[in-house]
Structure formats: C-alpha cells, structure tokens
Amino acid sequence: MLYPDNSADKLGFTEVKELIKAHCLSTMGQQMVDKIQVMNNFDLIRKFLSQANEFKNILQNDVALPINHFFDIKSLANKVRIEGTFLSEEEFFQIQTSLTTVFAVIAYFNEREGQYPNLEALFEHLPIEKSILKKIDMVLDAKGKIRPNASRELQDITSGISKAEQEARRKIDHIFKSASSSGWTADGSLTIRDGRLCIPLLAENKRKLKGFIHDESATGQTVYIEPEEVFSLNNRIRDFEFERRREIVRILTQLTDELRPYVPLLLSYHGLLTKLDFVRAKALFAIDVEGVMPVVVNEARLRFINARHPLLFLSFKKEQKTVAPLNVQIDEGTRIITVSGPNAGGKSVCMKTVGLLQMMIQAGLLIPADESSTAGVFKQLFVDIGDDQSIESDLSTYSAHLSKMKHFVEMANGKTMILIDEFGTGTDPQFGGPIAEAVLESLNHKKVRGMVTTHYSNLKIFSSNTEGIENASMLFDNVQMKPLYQLEVGKPGSSYAFEIAQKIGLPPQVLNLAKNKIGFTQKKVDTLLVDLEREKKEIYDTKVQLNRQQKRVDDLLTENEKLKSYLEENQRALIRDAKQQAKDIITNANKLVENTIAEIKNNQADKEKTRALRENLNREAQKNTVKTEASAAKQIADEEIRVGDWVKLTDSNTTGQVMEIAKDNIIIAIGDLRTVAKRKRVQKASRKEVPKEIRRAGTSASSTSDVAGFSPEIDVRGMRGEDALHAIEKLLDRAIMMSFGNLKVIHGKGDGILRKLIRGYLKKYNEVSHMEDEHPDRGGDGITYVHLK
Structure with missing residues (x-):
C-alpha cells in the first residue's frame, strides 16, 4: 500500500498519530492509535x-x-x-x-x-x-x-x-x-x-x-x-x-x-x-484542526477545497497566524499536476498537504477542508520526498531516487497516487531532465494520479503539451518579491532565481555575468513566465473590478424593469377606470334621454313641461362635465404640499407619495422606489387620482401583505463592503416607508472592518436614531441593531 515504508514519517502522518494519542484516556486507546493504518x-x-x-x-x-x-x-x-x-x-x-x-x-x-x-x-x-x-x-x-x-x-x-x-x-x-x-x-x-x-x-x-x-x-x-x-x-x-x-x-x-x-x-x-x-481521541483532534468529513467516493480521484496542512495549521494557530488554503483537483482529466515556482514558495508543502490529507482520509481521520471537498480511495501511495542516500546500501542521492522511480514505473497503475518532490534532481540537469520526462511519460501512460514538483523547464513544457498532465504554479508577488503560497493550476511558474538573488543583494555584476551564461532560449522562457504572471494578476484585478461594475449595472437594470412594469400596470389601471366611468356615464345618459322622451310624449309636448325636462338634462350634463386640465392642475398646484401627500410628476404623470421635503427638493416614494424631484415639477394629486394599486404599494398602513412579507433583518456576512451597503440601503428604504422601528444587521465579527463601514454609513441618515450591539449571548458585536426615528 505505502512505498517506501517511511512514507508516513515523510508526510507527517506519524506526528498526527502522536497528537491523537495525547487525547486518549487509556493505554488501550493509545495502543489502538498506534495500530492506525492507511x-x-x-x-x-x-x-x-x-x-x-x-x-x-x-x-x-x-x-x-x-x-x-x-x-x-x-x-x-x-x-x-x-x-x-x-x-x-x-x-x-x-x-x-x-x-x-x-x-x-x-x-x-x-x-x-x-x-x-x-x-x-x-x-x-x-x-x-x-x-x-x-x-x-x-x-x-x-x-x-x-x-x-x-x-x-x-x-x-x-x-x-x-x-x-x-x-x-x-x-x-x-x-x-x-x-x-x-x-x-x-x-x-x-x-x-x-x-x-x-x-x-x-x-x-x-x-x-x-x-x-x-x-x-x-x-x-x-x-x-x-x-x-x-x-x-x-x-x-x-x-x-x-x-x-x-x-x-x-x-x-x-x-x-x-x-x-x-x-x-x-x-x-x-x-x-x-x-x-x-x-x-480522533474527534478531539478533528476539533483541534477544524476537521470535517468530505464526500467520500470509491474512485481514484480527489477534489480538496480550502484544504490546510493540519500540522502547519496547529503551529500557526499558536502564533495566531492563518494558513493559506489549498484548492486542488486530481481526476481522470487532470491525472498528474506538475507544480513549479520559486524556492520557498510552498511547492513541497502543497504536495505534502495533498498526500497527508489523503492518508488521513484512508485512515478514517477527518481533514481540515470544506465539507464540499471530495476524497477518493487509492490502492497504492508512492512517495519520493527528501534525500534517502544510504552509505550501508552504497546509494547516492540520485541512485536512491532512481531506485524509487524503478519501483514506481513497474508497480504503479491507475489507482496509484504518486508524490515526487524535486523531480529529476540529484544529477546533471542535462541528463536528469530527460530521464525525469521519460519517467513522467511512462507514469502518465499508466493513468497514474499524483503531484510532482520541479524547476526543470523541459518538464514544464512536456506537461503543457501532454494530455492528462497539468502545469501548476505557486503564486509569487513579483512587486514585493515574496511568495503568496497559493496554488494556481493551468500554467507553469518561474523560479524567480534572478529576482530573488537581486532582492537578497547579490552584486549586479555577478547577476549580469550569470544572465550571460544561461542560454538565450532559457532566458526567454523564464522572462515570458514572469511577464505572464504579471499580466495574469493585472487581468484578474481588472476582472474583479468589471464584475463589481457589472453587478451594479444589473441591479440598476432590475430596478428599471420593476419601475417600467409598475408604470405600465399603472397606465392600464387608469385606462380601465376611465373606460368604466365613461361606460357608466353613457348608460345613465341613455336612461335619462329615454325617460325624458317618454315624459314629453305623455304630456303631449307641453311647452312648460318640455322646458323643465330640458333643464333637468342640462343639470345632469353639468354633473358629468370634466374640468379643464389646466384649471384642475392650477387648483391642485396652489395647494401646499406636505409629507404624506400624494403628488404627480408634471412631465411623466407618475404618481407617488411624499416622504421628505428638503427646501426645493421633494423625496417621493413610487412603490418600492424612491426618487428626488424639484418642487416646480410636482403637483398635488387627490387620492381619487391615485389608483388603488399605487396606494397599496406606497403606504405601509394599507399593505398587510407587504408588511407581512417584509423582514427587518439582513445577513451581509461574506459580502464585499460595497455590495453590503447597497443591500442595507434598500432594506432601510423599505423599513422607513413601512414605518418599522428598527433593523437587525448581521455582519459577523472578524476584524470589525465591515461593522465599522456599515455603522459609519448608517450615521449619515437622519432617519437613524441610534445603533447598538446584540446581547453577548446572541452574537454580541457581530450584530448591529439600527433604531429608526
């Protein structure tokens, strides 16, 4: 199953067992931990x-x-x-x-x-x-x-x-x-x-x-x-x-x-x-490393999401530092991942994390990763990490590597996971590189799964051109010249040898001499990798900014569609009411005319009686005469507008309710939307002119379904600051229109950055009376109660 026998020591599995033993209450439990096998x-x-x-x-x-x-x-x-x-x-x-x-x-x-x-x-x-x-x-x-x-x-x-x-x-x-x-x-x-x-x-x-x-x-x-x-x-x-x-x-x-x-x-x-x-003891260790049970499948594949090395996690935890999470996938399409990048960039730790977590899974131990991660089952685990030279066996460093490669090539199959660190090193690169490439090709032909780390350019090129093998690199900040410890699958990484040497302070003449000694093609490849990584970062930053802007545009389009739909419905309602009123007037007029004709015939066209009937017709006609639009508008415009009045925009005939008056500006609520208009563009409307649908949408007092469906609580944990403020603003607008007394904003604790941003933003609103933390037993300063005036 494991090759060589010291693989558990190489990957840190023995240390994990010792940490589990410390949680046992009895010697029997400790003896059972000693017997844990993959x-x-x-x-x-x-x-x-x-x-x-x-x-x-x-x-x-x-x-x-x-x-x-x-x-x-x-x-x-x-x-x-x-x-x-x-x-x-x-x-x-x-x-x-x-x-x-x-x-x-x-x-x-x-x-x-x-x-x-x-x-x-x-x-x-x-x-x-x-x-x-x-x-x-x-x-x-x-x-x-x-x-x-x-x-x-x-x-x-x-x-x-x-x-x-x-x-x-x-x-x-x-x-x-x-x-x-x-x-x-x-x-x-x-x-x-x-x-x-x-x-x-x-x-x-x-x-x-x-x-x-x-x-x-x-x-x-x-x-x-x-x-x-x-x-x-x-x-x-x-x-x-x-x-x-x-x-x-x-x-x-x-x-x-x-x-x-x-x-x-x-x-x-x-x-x-x-x-x-x-x-x-296993459960207590899982709690220590925040271990979970992933999705387990009976296949030779894995997909680790936000995975962390348990030993590194515990070490950093004592120092109050965090471990950069690892995301990696090995399956039929991506069988072998070739990891390259700078020295001390985390290549070996990345590979050891994958190997150790897989060993823990197959030993029945929970792993520090997301629950959505997937872990398969491998029949064999072959490891080549470190220098296993032996004086007794007359093995040099490279001989020890070659003996392992021989075993890998002969015994590996499609259900084997291989982990090879610094693939091809230990001998002349001119010969070590091609041998490593041949071994990698042979392993890939056997559908082997696993990870290898290397600095050799020929292996990077081979991985780029070979199906089933994927390049990956450990990210490096080439501005501040420090590793980011993040794995990016899809492209090889530069060793940043000259950049690191320059930062350390190697004399410029030595660096220039070294650059002149390397081949032109190698220099070009390494420069290309550095430029690609820099451009990749710029593209990523631009993409993030575009996504943020696109989300804002989508929100505005959604609001516009809502307003358009609302206005169309408002127009249809007005036309329906007008048609119904006209139909009623015509019906009543017909009845009155028919009755008048009948009366004239019955009275044999008596002059006095006919005159009285004509006057009656005129009076009824005057009742149904609509005032001219200009006189009606003037009468309404002359009235003083107050908060709560229904008003109409003169240039669009859109009707809404006044929420606030600030000098010449009037803040109007049109359904769930708010707009600001100048005083001269607004005239007062009577409630008869306001369709029932608008009144129901605009006033919280008459909208029981709206109030019942409204929740004065919002959870913005995990949101970006701008998105969180936008969501809170929409909730605050609705709460003010529906006369809610307070809101509950769940933003989490963390470093308190989101809490400060939200509270600073809400202080600008006159409608906000004050804010306070939730009770410590129910969330404390991770929740803010916003009290409205």
Whole structure:
C-alpha cells in the first residue's frame, strides 16, 4: 500500500498519530492509535470517518458523553480466567467503574436511538449484564473498599476488632494516667512504635511498669513501653486482623469465581471502551484542526477545497497566524499536476498537504477542508520526498531516487497516487531532465494520479503539451518579491532565481555575468513566465473590478424593469377606470334621454313641461362635465404640499407619495422606489387620482401583505463592503416607508472592518436614531441593531 515504508514519517502522518494519542484516556486507546493504518476498503473508510464525525458532533452540539474512567479490564478478565486466582479490591473497583461507564454510554445512545447509527453499531447486540455490578456492589462500597458486612463472619470479626481496640485503648489510657500521676512518664503523650500504642517512660522508671519495651529515644532518656495488660489485647487484635484478611481473601475469591462465567462479556465491554476512547481521541483532534468529513467516493480521484496542512495549521494557530488554503483537483482529466515556482514558495508543502490529507482520509481521520471537498480511495501511495542516500546500501542521492522511480514505473497503475518532490534532481540537469520526462511519460501512460514538483523547464513544457498532465504554479508577488503560497493550476511558474538573488543583494555584476551564461532560449522562457504572471494578476484585478461594475449595472437594470412594469400596470389601471366611468356615464345618459322622451310624449309636448325636462338634462350634463386640465392642475398646484401627500410628476404623470421635503427638493416614494424631484415639477394629486394599486404599494398602513412579507433583518456576512451597503440601503428604504422601528444587521465579527463601514454609513441618515450591539449571548458585536426615528 505505502512505498517506501517511511512514507508516513515523510508526510507527517506519524506526528498526527502522536497528537491523537495525547487525547486518549487509556493505554488501550493509545495502543489502538498506534495500530492506525492507511486502508483501501471503501466501506471501512466510510464507517470510520462517520464514527469520528458523529463523535465530533456529540462533543460540539450534544450533552457530554458520560466517559470519565477507562481501565484495562481485559487484563483483569484474563486474570479471572485462571482457577484459584482472585482480584484485589482495587481491581474489582476498576471493573465496577468501567462497567458503570459502559452502561451509562449504552443508555446515552439508547435515548438518542437512530441519531448516531455508526457509533451505535459499536455496541449492537451487546447485552447489559447489570448482575455483575450488583455482585460487586454487595462486596465493595462506593470508594472501592470491602464493606464491613460483606459476610456475617467479616462483620463479627470487624466487631471483635472494634471492641478489643476500645478495651485496649481504655486500659492504656488508665495506665498512662496512673504513671503520669506517679511522675514516671516523660514529656509527651501516647505514641505509636512498631504499630503498637506505647507509653513514654523515663529510663530510670522502666522497671516500675511491667511491659514490653519497643523502642527508646536517641538520648536513651526515654523508653517506649507497651503495658503487659495491653500486650495480650493487642495480640488478640492482631489475630483478629489476620482472620479479617483471610475472610476478605475468601470473599474476593468467591466473587472472582462468580465473575468467571462473564469473562467473554467483560472482554466485549473492554472492546467497547477501547473503541470509544479511540474514536473520541480522533474527534478531539478533528476539533483541534477544524476537521470535517468530505464526500467520500470509491474512485481514484480527489477534489480538496480550502484544504490546510493540519500540522502547519496547529503551529500557526499558536502564533495566531492563518494558513493559506489549498484548492486542488486530481481526476481522470487532470491525472498528474506538475507544480513549479520559486524556492520557498510552498511547492513541497502543497504536495505534502495533498498526500497527508489523503492518508488521513484512508485512515478514517477527518481533514481540515470544506465539507464540499471530495476524497477518493487509492490502492497504492508512492512517495519520493527528501534525500534517502544510504552509505550501508552504497546509494547516492540520485541512485536512491532512481531506485524509487524503478519501483514506481513497474508497480504503479491507475489507482496509484504518486508524490515526487524535486523531480529529476540529484544529477546533471542535462541528463536528469530527460530521464525525469521519460519517467513522467511512462507514469502518465499508466493513468497514474499524483503531484510532482520541479524547476526543470523541459518538464514544464512536456506537461503543457501532454494530455492528462497539468502545469501548476505557486503564486509569487513579483512587486514585493515574496511568495503568496497559493496554488494556481493551468500554467507553469518561474523560479524567480534572478529576482530573488537581486532582492537578497547579490552584486549586479555577478547577476549580469550569470544572465550571460544561461542560454538565450532559457532566458526567454523564464522572462515570458514572469511577464505572464504579471499580466495574469493585472487581468484578474481588472476582472474583479468589471464584475463589481457589472453587478451594479444589473441591479440598476432590475430596478428599471420593476419601475417600467409598475408604470405600465399603472397606465392600464387608469385606462380601465376611465373606460368604466365613461361606460357608466353613457348608460345613465341613455336612461335619462329615454325617460325624458317618454315624459314629453305623455304630456303631449307641453311647452312648460318640455322646458323643465330640458333643464333637468342640462343639470345632469353639468354633473358629468370634466374640468379643464389646466384649471384642475392650477387648483391642485396652489395647494401646499406636505409629507404624506400624494403628488404627480408634471412631465411623466407618475404618481407617488411624499416622504421628505428638503427646501426645493421633494423625496417621493413610487412603490418600492424612491426618487428626488424639484418642487416646480410636482403637483398635488387627490387620492381619487391615485389608483388603488399605487396606494397599496406606497403606504405601509394599507399593505398587510407587504408588511407581512417584509423582514427587518439582513445577513451581509461574506459580502464585499460595497455590495453590503447597497443591500442595507434598500432594506432601510423599505423599513422607513413601512414605518418599522428598527433593523437587525448581521455582519459577523472578524476584524470589525465591515461593522465599522456599515455603522459609519448608517450615521449619515437622519432617519437613524441610534445603533447598538446584540446581547453577548446572541452574537454580541457581530450584530448591529439600527433604531429608526
């Protein structure tokens, strides 16, 4: 699978395992970490990744899993197997504590059945044998000590010891007081010697008290005597203690015999604890490196998005620095990526990141990348990094490289990933380059996947002209002369040898001499690469600016289309109303004429009656006579315009509502849009002249559907400053028209640049009363509340 054997060390996988081991609670978990291997079984890889991902979810989003104590109960279970052996109190306490943890974990997952299926599979069909705990609980207390009443015999012995100790204490206290009153004792009180309670006597008085001398002071002036009466009682206590020990051994042996049938189950519990400790350590490491589970496919391909080297990420994290993310794709179309660029530009780190992350995935470890990344499965991983010259094997640097290339060419296939650093180096470039090119061509012919780094121009040219191989370069700021550590696929990179040498301060005459010594073609290629990179950056900056301008144009076109649609609808509504009014007038007029004719006929054309009917016709006609447009306009124009009035633009007949008056300028709301017009271009309109559709669109009080559909909240995280301000301005306009009291702007914390930009912008609006942060528990200064007047 891995070639050579030290590939894990070369890529940093061994260091990753050591960091995971540091999170283990038990030696069993650490031993399991040591056994982590790169796998090629797709189902196993997916299962182990899912387990780590589920445990990570528990640690971050759920109640803590009740895992506090892990002990090696496997060795204890193996000890129980042997007839005649017994476990000590401490060993039984370890089993008791471990089983309590096991049962608590199983209960935890039973409460969340189906939520963590891959972790639940760890104890599937595992019985909960609580009788083991009950047996131990009858013998041990909560501190792991033998209960005084573990058996009737032990209870009697404990009681006998207690009574004998009380009697011995009472007697020695009586003798000590008597000796003290006689002046026989030395300064001090009762003391312990050889585990016995003794009386300190002056040496000259030692014959006055019968007993056993256990010790004397350094000066010989004080002796420590155990009185004769107490000596026999203490011996009796000692006998009781021996009996107690024998009874405890008997109880522990009996308990061990009772546990012997459960040895296979204890081993299963041990396996569960070990796996939990192991998966927990992987999840904690994933949290440290911000690891996620990518999309896993059973194909020899990968697509890493915003990937970071885990070891570099942890190192930079301590220094409060960030790692430049890596975006790379290797598939059937782009099988091998040839990375070139300046020295110390990050080529090797880029390649090692790809190799290490792929190893982590195939070992069941979460990786620091976007969840949308895709990781495949490779059957073999071949690595050629560093100098593997060997004196013992008589291998030079180049010989070591060639031996690896031989293995690569012979053993690699379409499911192999190769990683080769500084391809072709170690010998004369005139010969090393063509050999490397031939090896690369052979590997490409076998559909091998992978990455190589090089400075050789012939490999760059070959990669540009060969299907399946793609050039890539590490970007370099040729103005400030520093690497950017960003991979750009599609073109080779210059080594910037002369530029870097010039920045370091190599004398100009040396540089000129070097330039004259290199071939004209090589100089031309390198210069072309530098110029291409510079032009690429200029094009990219121009593209960004054009995209920003195009977005602004698109927004204006959208607003224009909305306004056009609104005006067309307004015109259609006016025509419909006018037609309906004309139809009603004609209908009423016809009825009136018919009635008048009928009346004249009935009255036989009486002159007075006819005149009265004619006057009635004139009155009805005057009712439906429309005033001239000029007189109506003059009458309305003479009226004073106030905020809230409906007005009409004289040059377009567009109707809207006055939002604000500033000297000669009037701010008018036309539906969701606002415009500014001079006072002389505006005349007041009556509400009858304003179509219902416009009134509904222009006033928040009469538009329940508009208000219901309006949200006074906006999330501008990830937007550029200009786009965020544009979106906030549109929201503020609608909020003012609908009389909302406040807005909620979610801009995130970061470095606070976007927050300062937004707040500075909103301060220019007179309608904004004040702004404040969200509560610290709900986002703090990552959210701004904007209060409106």
